[in-house]
Every structure is written in C-alpha cells, then in structure tokens.
Amino acid sequence: MADPSRKTDVFQAIADPTRRQLLSMLGEREMPVTVISGHFPMSRTAVSKHLRILADAGLVKERKVGRETRYRLEPEPLLELKRWLAYYERYWDNKLLALQRFVEGDETDGAIALVASNEDGACTAE
Amino acid sequence: MADPSRKTDVFQAIADPTRRQLLSMLGEREMPVTVISGHFPMSRTAVSKHLRILADAGLVKERKVGRETRYRLEPEPLLELKRWLAYYERYWDNKLLALQRFVEGDETDGAIALVASNEDGACTAE
DNA sequence: ATTATATGAAACCAAAAGGTTTCATGTCAA
DNA sequence: TTGACATGAAACCTTTTGGTTTCATATAAT
Numbered sequence: 001m002a003d004p005s006r007k008t009d010v011f012q013a014i015a016d017p018t019r020r021q022l023l024s025m026l027g028e029r030e031m032p033v034t035v036i037s038g039h040f041p042m043s044r045t046a047v048s049k050h051l052r053i054l055a056d057a058g059l060v061k062e063r064k065v066g067r068e069t070r071y072r073l074e075p076e077p078l079l080e081l082k083r084w085l086a087y088y089e090r091y092w093d094n095k096l097l098a099l100q101r102f103v104e105g106d107e108t109d110g111a112i113a114l115v116a117s118n119e120d121g122a123c124t125a126e
Numbered sequence: 127m128a129d130p131s132r133k134t135d136v137f138q139a140i141a142d143p144t145r146r147q148l149l150s151m152l153g154e155r156e157m158p159v160t161v162i163s164g165h166f167p168m169s170r171t172a173v174s175k176h177l178r179i180l181a182d183a184g185l186v187k188e189r190k191v192g193r194e195t196r197y198r199l200e201p202e203p204l205l206e207l208k209r210w211l212a213y214y215e216r217y218w219d220n221k222l223l224a225l226q227r228f229v230e231g232d233e234t235d236g237a238i239a240l241v242a243s244n245e246d247g248a249c250t251a252e
Numbered sequence: 253a254t255t256a257t258a259t260g261a262a263a264c265c266a267a268a269a270g271g272t273t274t275c276a277t278g279t280c281a282a
Numbered sequence: 283t284t285g286a287c288a289t290g291a292a293a294c295c296t297t298t299t300g301g302t303t304t305c306a307t308a309t310a311a312t
C-alpha cells in the first residue's frame with residue numbers, strides 16, 4: 001500500500017459499484033448517512049458499512065455535526081490509482097509497442113523487465 | 127459495463143493484487159502459464175483462474191502455441207478506468223473546489239448534482 | 253506407441269464480502 | 283424528562299472469492 005495508514009486498499013475500495021456511486025455522490029457536497037442511503041436500494045446499515053470501507057481507504061472523510069455524521073469525498077488516494085494507470089499509458093501508444101516488439105525480436109524466454117515494478121505490480125516513485 | 131461483451135468488470139478484475147502483478151508481468155512479453163505461475167507462491171491452477179478472470183475482463187489475450195497457451199496484456203479496457211478517474215481530476219484542483227464551495231454557500235440540503243453521472247458512478251460520454 | 257509436458261475443468265473448502273435485523277448510544281425537540 | 287431521530291456495533295446469514303487437489307485432454311518428444 002502506498003500509505004500504510006490506510007487500512008483498506010484503494011483498488012479494493014473502488015471495486016464495488018455501490019461504493020463508486022457513493023464517491024460520485026459525495027463529491028459535490030457532504031451528506032449525512034440517512035440522506036445518502038435514501039438513494040440506495042439497501043438498508044442504511046449496509047450503506048454505513050460501505051462508507052466505513054471508503055473511509056478506511058481514505059477516500060471519504062467524516063465530520064460529526066450534531067447528531068449526524070456527514071461524509072465527503074477525499075480524492076487524494078485516487079492519485080495512487082492514477083499513478084498505477086500512468087504506467088500503462090505507454091501501452092496505448094501502438095507505435096511504441098511495435099518498436100518494443102521489434103527490439104525484442106524472437107526471444108521468448110528470459111523475463112527481463114524493461115521497467116521496474118514492485119511486488120504489487122505498481123509503478124512507484126519511491 | 128462499458129462493453130457488454132466483457133463478462134467481468136474491470137474494477138473488479140484489478141482489485142486483486144495478484145492480478146495487478148500479472149498485468150505488469152504480461153505487459154512486456156507474452157508468456158505461457160507455467161512460466162507465469164513460477165513467479166507466484168500459489169498453484170499453477172490458481173494463476174490460471176486469475177488469468178481467466180483477466181481474460182473475461184478483456185485485460186489479457188490468449189494465444190495457443192503448440193501445447194501451450196500464451197497470455198499477453200490487452201490494455202484497452204483500462205481506458206474505462208482512465209475515463210472514470212478523469213471525472214475526479216476536477217477535485218484535484220483545489221481552486222476549483224474552493225470556488226464550488228463558495229458558490230454553494232451555506233446550503234446543506236437539496237441534493238442537486240452539478241455533474242450528471244450514471245447509476246455506476248461513472249462519467250460517460252454516451 | 254509410449255511417455256512426458258502444458259493446460260483447463262471439476263469438485264471441494266475456508267475465509268471474506270455484502271447484505272439483513274436487532275440493539276445501544278448520543279443528540280435534538282417538546 | 284420523555285420521546286424521536288441519527289448512527290454505529292453486533293450477531294447472523296448467504297454468496298462470492300481465492301485457494302487447493304485431482305482428473306481429463308491435447309500436444310510434443312523419444
């Protein structure tokens with residue numbers, strides 16, 4: 001994980017469609033749980049658990065206001081995703097890919113990585 | 127899903143760290159299952175199942191060569207992820223965020239979405 | 253022809269995920 | 283103070299996930 005203070009992996013957190021919906025909903029304004037859960041076909045408690053997972057990943061911030069807890073998007077952890085994705089941008093340029101294959105020639109063995117990557121498959125700046 | 131021919135959601139596919147590692151490994155060159163699985167602390171069959179999930183998401187392509195099946199990265203579905211992420215770029219600009227909050231003023235109710243989004247929380251071009 | 257290699261399918265299993273209902277607690281309103 | 287509202291924690295259940303081992307099949311090599 002990029003930030004060990006995050007209990008939940010960002011990739012894991014955004015894997016669930018309900019949680020992605022939550023993120024888009026909480027981007028514009030902070031909202032209390034009851035209002036949020038009104039938009040979902042599941043119990044308030046279920047939504048609350050999804051919010052906890054998002055909070056554990058640092059994707060959402062809670063703020064107590066009176067008897068309600070308001071949640072708001074915290075986009076910073078998405079930068080990890082952006083960095084991960086940036087690594088693959090190089091494959092979207094077909095010319096670069098063709099060049100790489102040409103340079104490789106017929107070799108089929110010896111897995112020499114052209115770009116360093118950690119055990120998580122992420123490309124980090126360290 | 128962006129492409130209904132994909133059996134597995136891209137977000138789901140990349141949620142697992144093993145599968146992310148597989149993608150980074152298969153980017154440089156195509157490899158047969160036995161070689162691939164040599165890099166993982168699990169059975170060949172387990173790796174094979176991960177590869178199937180990646181293939182179902184369109185993230186990997188298989189090619190039969192003699193008695194072996196070689197896999198290679200297919201980066202195209204990552205564009206869906208890129209589009210999803212692009213939506214949140216707007217939140218990374220703090221000035222824009224500050225302006226938005228200023229415009230909103232003290233309003234706390236009435237969930238008016240400033241930007242359209244589908245049920246999946248994605249921002250699509252339609 | 254026989255044997256070894258490469259692979260996926262099947263059956264199985266434990267743990268995690270996603271949901272429910274119920275309960276306890278804290279805060280606001282009358 | 284009493285009652286309603288907002289919320290999270292707990293216990294529980296079902297399905298999915300990630301792994302295993304075993305078996306069947308296709309290709310290659312001797």
